[in-house]
Amino acid sequence: MKRIFALLVVLGAIGSLVFAAGSGQQSGGGASASSGSLLIGIAMPETHVLRWQKDGASLKSFAEAKGYRAEVAFGDADQNQQNRQLQGFLTQGAKLLVVGNINDGVNSAIADAARDSVAVIAYDRLIMGSADYDYYITFNNFKVGQFQGQGIEQGLDLKSATADAPKYITLFAGSPTDNNSKFFFDGAMSVLNPYIDSGVLKVVGPYPKTSADNANFQRIATENWQAPIAKTRMENLLSNDARDVVLDAVLAPNDTLARAIIEACLADAKYAGGKLPVVTGQDAEFDSALSIKNGQQYMTVFKDTTKLAEAAILLADQILKGQAINIPGAELASGDLVSIGDTGRKVVKAYLLEPVIITKSNISVPVDAKFYTDAEAAQLR
Numbered sequence: 084m085k086r087i088f089a090l091l092v093v094l095g096a097i098g099s100l101v102f103a104a105g106s107g108q109q110s111g112g113g114a115s116a117s118s119g120s121l122l123i124g125i126a127m128p129e130t131h132v133l134r135w136q137k138d139g140a141s142l143k144s145f146a147e148a149k150g151y152r153a154e155v156a157f158g159d160a161d162q163n164q165q166n167r168q169l170q171g172f173l174t175q176g177a178k179l180l181v182v183g184n185i186n187d188g189v190n191s192a193i194a195d196a197a198r199d200s201v202a203v204i205a206y207d208r209l210i211m212g213s214a215d216y217d218y219y220i221t222f223n224n225f226k227v228g229q230f231q232g233q234g235i236e237q238g239l240d241l242k243s244a245t246a247d248a249p250k251y252i253t254l255f256a257g258s259p260t261d262n263n264s265k266f267f268f269d270g271a272m273s274v275l276n277p278y279i280d281s282g283v284l285k286v287v288g289p290y291p292k293t294s295a296d297n298a299n300f301q302r303i304a305t306e307n308w309q310a311p312i313a314k315t316r317m318e319n320l321l322s323n324d325a326r327d328v329v330l331d332a333v334l335a336p337n338d339t340l341a342r343a344i345i346e347a348c349l350a351d352a353k354y355a356g357g358k359l360p361v362v363t364g365q366d367a368e369f370d371s372a373l374s375i376k377n378g379q380q381y382m383t384v385f386k387d388t389t390k391l392a393e394a395a396i397l398l399a400d401q402i403l404k405g406q407a408i409n410i411p412g413a414e415l416a417s418g419d420l421v422s423i424g425d426t427g428r429k430v431v432k433a434y435l436l437e438p439v440i441i442t443k444s445n446i447s448v449p450v451d452a453k454f455y456t457d458a459e460a461a462q463l464r
C-alpha cells in the first residue's frame with residue numbers, strides 16, 4: 084500500500100512540474116489560458132509610507148482580475164533587497180515587472196530583465212540612468228508641486244501680502260534618490276520664487292531656487308522619505324535658523340513628512356494652540372486628511388493610486404499582448420512634460436494621471452473616490 088501511495092506522490096509531482104513548465108513557456112494563445120499562467124512581478128519600494136501598501140494590493144488585484152498571476156514584494160527602502168526580489172520574479176519566469184524603485188541601484192535588475200526579454204514598467208518613480216526599459220506611469224508630478232506652492236500662496240494670501248510685512252517659509256524636499264522629488268520641488272518653487280524675488284516671502288534655512296542647485300537641494304532633501312529625519316531637521320531649524328522668527332509656512336513634500344514636521348512645531352510654544360504654519364503634503368493619507376479636517380496640515384494632493392494601479396495593469400496587459408497602447412485617463416507626456424520620462428540614458432514613454440489639490444474645503448473628493456475605509460471615511464465626513 085505504501086509503495087502505491089509513494090508512486091502516486093511521485094506521479095503527482097511530475098505532473099505538476101510538466102504543467103508549470105508548459106504554462107511558463109506559453110506566450111500567446113487564448114487570453115484566459117496563457118494570461119492565467121503569466122506571472123507579473125510587482126516590486127514596491129517601502130511600507131513606511133502607507134500609500135505603497137495600498138498600491139501593492141491594488142496592482143495585485145487588478146492583475147489577477149485580468150487573469151494573470153501576480154506577486155507583490157516590498158523593498159523596505161533597501162534597494163539590494165528589492166533587487167533580490169526582482170531576481171526572484173525573473174527566476175519564477177515573470178513576463179513583466181512593475182517596479183517602484185528606491186534608487187538607481189535597481190538598474191542591474193532592470194538590465195537582467197531586458198536580457199530575459201521581460202518588460203518593465205517604472206511605477207510612479209522613474210528608473211534613472213537606465214536605457215533598458217520603455218514605460219513609466221505616474222502622475223503629473225510637476226503639477227503636484229505646483230499645487231503645494233499654490234497651497235502656500237492661498238494659505239498665506241500671498242497675492243495680498245507685501246514686502247513691508249514679509250512671510251517666512253522653510254523648505255523640505257523628498258528623497259534625493261527619488262527623481263520625483265525634483266519635480267515636486269520645482270513645481271512648488273515655480274509658484275513661490277516670484278514672491279521670494281519680490282521680498283514678500285523670506286526663506287529661513289537653505290534656499291535652492293530650483294533642484295538644479297544640487298548642493299542646497301541635498302541640504303533640504305529627506306533620505307528615503309524617512310519621517311524621523313524630517314522631524315529632527317525641523318527641530319534643529321526651530322532651535323537655530325528659525326529661532327528668532329515665527330514661520331508662516333513649511334514646504335513639506337508628502338504627508339508622512341508633513342505630520343512629522345507638525346509634530347516638531349507643536350512641541351514649540353510659538354506654534355502650539357492653533358498657530359501652526361501652513362504645512363503642505365501629498366498622497367491624501369487618512370491621517371493627513373484628518374489633520375487637514377482638524378485645521379493642522381493645510382493641504383495635500385490626492386493621487387488616486389487605485390486609478391494608477393488600474394492604469395498600470397492595463398498598460399501591462401497591452402504590452403504583453405502586443406497591442407497598441409491606449410490608457411484612458413492617462414496622457415502620454417509631450418512637450419515640456421516629456422522630460423518627466425528622461426532617465427538620463429533614454430526618454431521613456433511616460434503616462435501621466437491627473438492629481439487633485441485637497442484642502443479642508445474638498446476633503447470629500449478622496450472620500451467619495453472610496454480611497455479610505457468606511458470607518459475612516461466616517462471620520463472625514
Ligand code: GAL
Pocket residue numbers: 132134207208257261263308337365366386
Ligand atoms: C514618491 C511618490 C509620492 C510619495 C513618496 C513617498 O515617489 O510619488 O506620492 O509616495 O514617493 O514614498
